[in-house]
Amino acid sequence: MNQPLVKIEHISSGYFSETVLKDASLNIYPNDFIGIIGPNGGGKTTLVKTILGIQPLFTGKITFPLGRPAMGYLPQISQIDKSFPITVRELVGSGLGAKRKWFPHLLKSQKTQVEKLLGEAGLLPLASRPIGELSGGQIQKAFLCRAIINNPSLLILDEPNTFVDKSFEKELYRWLEELNRKMAILLVSHDIGTISPMVKTIACVNVNLHYHPSNQITEDILKVYNCPVDLIAHGSVPHRVLKEHDHE
Amino acid sequence: MSEFFSIFEYAFFRNAIASALLTSVLAAMVGTYIVSRKIVFISGGITHASFGGIGMAYFLGLNPFLGAAIFAVFSATGIEWISKKGNVREDSAIAILWSLGMAVGIIFVFMTPGYTPDLMTFLFGNILSVTMAELILLAAFCLLTALFFWIFYRPLLHTAFDPEFSQIMGIPVAFFRYAMAVIIALSIVISIRAVGIILVLSLFTIPQITAMLFTRDFRKIIPLAAFWAALGSVMGIFLSYFLNIPAGATIICYLTLQFLLVKLFVISKDALKRQGPGKVHKG
Numbered sequence: 001m002n003q004p005l006v007k008i009e010h011i012s013s014g015y016f017s018e019t020v021l022k023d024a025s026l027n028i029y030p031n032d033f034i035g036i037i038g039p040n041g042g043g044k045t046t047l048v049k050t051i052l053g054i055q056p057l058f059t060g061k062i063t064f065p066l067g068r069p070a071m072g073y074l075p076q077i078s079q080i081d082k083s084f085p086i087t088v089r090e091l092v093g094s095g096l097g098a099k100r101k102w103f104p105h106l107l108k109s110q111k112t113q114v115e116k117l118l119g120e121a122g123l124l125p126l127a128s129r130p131i132g133e134l135s136g137g138q139i140q141k142a143f144l145c146r147a148i149i150n151n152p153s154l155l156i157l158d159e160p161n162t163f164v165d166k167s168f169e170k171e172l173y174r175w176l177e178e179l180n181r182k183m184a185i186l187l188v189s190h191d192i193g194t195i196s197p198m199v200k201t202i203a204c205v206n207v208n209l210h211y212h213p214s215n216q217i218t219e220d221i222l223k224v225y226n227c228p229v230d231l232i233a234h235g236s237v238p239h240r241v242l243k244e245h246d247h248e
Numbered sequence: 249m250s251e252f253f254s255i256f257e258y259a260f261f262r263n264a265i266a267s268a269l270l271t272s273v274l275a276a277m278v279g280t281y282i283v284s285r286k287i288v289f290i291s292g293g294i295t296h297a298s299f300g301g302i303g304m305a306y307f308l309g310l311n312p313f314l315g316a317a318i319f320a321v322f323s324a325t326g327i328e329w330i331s332k333k334g335n336v337r338e339d340s341a342i343a344i345l346w347s348l349g350m351a352v353g354i355i356f357v358f359m360t361p362g363y364t365p366d367l368m369t370f371l372f373g374n375i376l377s378v379t380m381a382e383l384i385l386l387a388a389f390c391l392l393t394a395l396f397f398w399i400f401y402r403p404l405l406h407t408a409f410d411p412e413f414s415q416i417m418g419i420p421v422a423f424f425r426y427a428m429a430v431i432i433a434l435s436i437v438i439s440i441r442a443v444g445i446i447l448v449l450s451l452f453t454i455p456q457i458t459a460m461l462f463t464r465d466f467r468k469i470i471p472l473a474a475f476w477a478a479l480g481s482v483m484g485i486f487l488s489y490f491l492n493i494p495a496g497a498t499i500i501c502y503l504t505l506q507f508l509l510v511k512l513f514v515i516s517k518d519a520l521k522r523q524g525p526g527k528v529h530k531g
Contacts, residue, residue, distance in 0.1 A: 054412050073416055084409050085284050085466045094406045097417055104402050130464035146413075 003065040004029050005154055005184055006051060011060030013043075013050040019058060020046045024209035030066075030153065032184045033176075035199035035215070037192045037229050042206035044188045045076065048156045051186075072147035072155040072183075077139055077163060082132045088142050089127040092118060095146035117145050136163030140172070148179060155179060158188045161195075173198050192217065192229050204229075255489060260376055264485055264495070267378040267386060271442045271451065272477035274390045277397050278435040279452030279477075280469045281428060283460070285408045290327050292449050293342035295436050297323035297349030299445055302370050303356030312370065313437060319349060320433035328429040332422070373444030373496035375485060386438055393431055397470075404428065405466055442481070443496035451477060454503040461514045480506050 004027040014020035021043035028034065036044050049055035051062060052073055072095070086094075093114045098104030106114070118124045121141050131139060140160055147155060157176075161169055176185060176198065189195045196202070202212040204227035212221065222229055255261045282291050298316040305315025323345050331338050357364055369377070397404065407414045407424040414421050439448050459472035483506075484499030491498070 049412075052416050054415050071416065073413060075410070075412065080410065081286070083464075085280075085460070085464045085469055086405060086409050087465050090402075090405065090466075091409075094402070094410070094413070094417070098402065103399060106402070128465070132464060 002029070005032075005064065005066055005069055007063045007065055008051065009061050009063075011050060011062060012058045013046050013055050014058065015046075015055075020207070021050070021205070021209070022207050023060070024205070025060075026203060026209060026211060028154065028184050028186065030184055031180065032186075033180045033198070033200040034184075034186050035192065035195045035202045036186060036188045036205055037190065037195075037202060038205035038227050039229060040190060042227070044190075044205045045158055047205055047209070048073075048158060048186060048188055051154075052156065069153040070150050072150060072152035074140075074143045074147045074155075074157045074160055076158045077136075077143065078159075080131075080139075080143075082139065084132075085130055087128055087130055088123055088134070089114060089118065091131055091142050092123075092145045092149055095149040097150070113149065117149050121145050137165055137168030140164055140168070144172070144175070152183055154184050154186070156186045156188075159190070160187070161189065161191065169194070190229065260378075261485075261489070263378045263380065263383055264375045265482060266383055267375055267442055268481035268485055268499075269478050270383070270386045270390050271439050272455070272481055273474045274386070274393060274435050275439055275451040276455060276470050276474035276477050277393055278432055279456045280459075280466060280473055281404070281408060282432065282452055283456040284466060284469075288449065288453055289339065290324075290331075290342055291432060291436065291452060293327060293346045293349075294320050294324045294433050295440075295445055295448055296346045298433075298437055298440070299354075299370070300349035300352035300356075303353030303360075306360045306364055306367075307356040312366065313441075316370075316437045316440065317434060320437050321430055323349065324429040324433035325426055328425055332425075369444070370440060371444050371446055372494060373440065373442050373447065375442040375481075375495045375499075376489075378441060382441060386441075389434065389438055393435065396427070396431065400424065401467075443499055447496050447500045450500045450503060451481075454500075454507050455480065458503075458507045458510050461510055476506065476510075477503070 006026075006028040008024060008026045008028075010023050010025055012019050012022045012024070020041070024043075024047060036047065038044050046055055050057055052071055093106055093110070096106060096110050096113065099107055099110075115124070115127075118127050121144075123138070123142060123145065126134060126138060131142060134142065140163070144157075144160065147157070160172060164172070176187070179185065187195055187199060192202070196215050196217065199215050202215060202217055204210045204212060204222065204225040206225070206227045208226070210225035210227065212225070282288055298320040301315030301317070301319030302312040303315075304319075305312045327338070327342060327345070330336050330341050357367060368374075403414065403419045403424050406417070407419060407421045408428075411421045411425070436448055436452070439451055443451055455473040455477035456469060458476045459469045462472060463469055480503040481499045484502045485495055487493070487502065488495040488498040
């Protein structure tokens, strides 16, 4: 009954011969909403890419007790070439697999699916535009649509709140809350203050992984986890996380 | 005017025009991929590396284009392999390949006994001497490439744009990347016939950037680039014929001039557009 979607056991991974992530273990359950935090270069992205199978596994193993789930992925937008001539419609459609191997165009039903999601996201007026003409928030939205169009059971988001304004951030979080009813979410962020009210649990990744089974975390705990994240990076609301923690 | 039409009576001229149009279509498709993926420099490396094959083929008494094709395909797949491994500085590897290919070519041409009459053709192209057999080969390759682009449009675009995501989607990324490396290499070698090694790359870039002044939609860039390339190469052939100057170089000069004029047109149109509503607003 309580089988995890993904079972990560003592994995290490990295680039070429350099190990970035060491002896990390984590179970992801179907309705989890895990915030993955940690310093830059600490291995957050490496962890999610290893789960996605696009980064080699050096040691340990990753298993899927419920069968390999469909995964949706939103990469770091800074890694994307925004001048590439691809339209919003094509981008979102690229999240759908081809039904015919030797003629991999989208079926009519799949095209309708793309239009429907574009409509729900409010991107329809921009559908024929190249991604380079969109604002930061609109780009994130388009990439999120690409990630979820396949109805994944595991959604992985790498820094979805960079380059976006506050109003979009709110919309994004509302969206994620709704999606979380249907799928497990892994949300990578260096900005723990913003994500902590939304996530259910936290994984601190800095070479090693420490799982924190709550969305409340303090500087002391982060110190114990050897996970230096700046909690005061939020301008007018310093120690916001600490405050919220004290409330409860 | 009668002189203008009378040149069409010559088979060599009709062949040249047909070759220019087909090369334009081929370069439009492959060039759009090259420019979108920002691998113009890689393509330059492939082009120049192919000269090594030309020199070696001369020395061995084989068809120089065969030698060029083999060298181009090996260097293209080699660069793709290096960039996938990622732990070698790709730009340095390309620079080495670029000059090594030329060096090998020069040495073998030097060692080949006697005079090498067509050498200038490879360096600068000679579109006015294209034969019927070459034209058929070009047409066949153009058709195959168009079919490949049409059928596999989505995976081609997706693997070029975001290979990691394509891998997650289960697309055979390596297959499409290598297939495109081979197509790029062969397209370049086939187009060398028209404008030569030194100039060929501009046929794969200038019409594309001209088209991209109007659209940033991959699907629309291809036909628009084909139009600009065709217009440019046909105009280039006419100019070269009537002014009695080399065709390849004339085509490239014309393409560049065309790009600048179009760019100027787009800039001034945008400026007028910005000025227009502004005036109304103030008034």
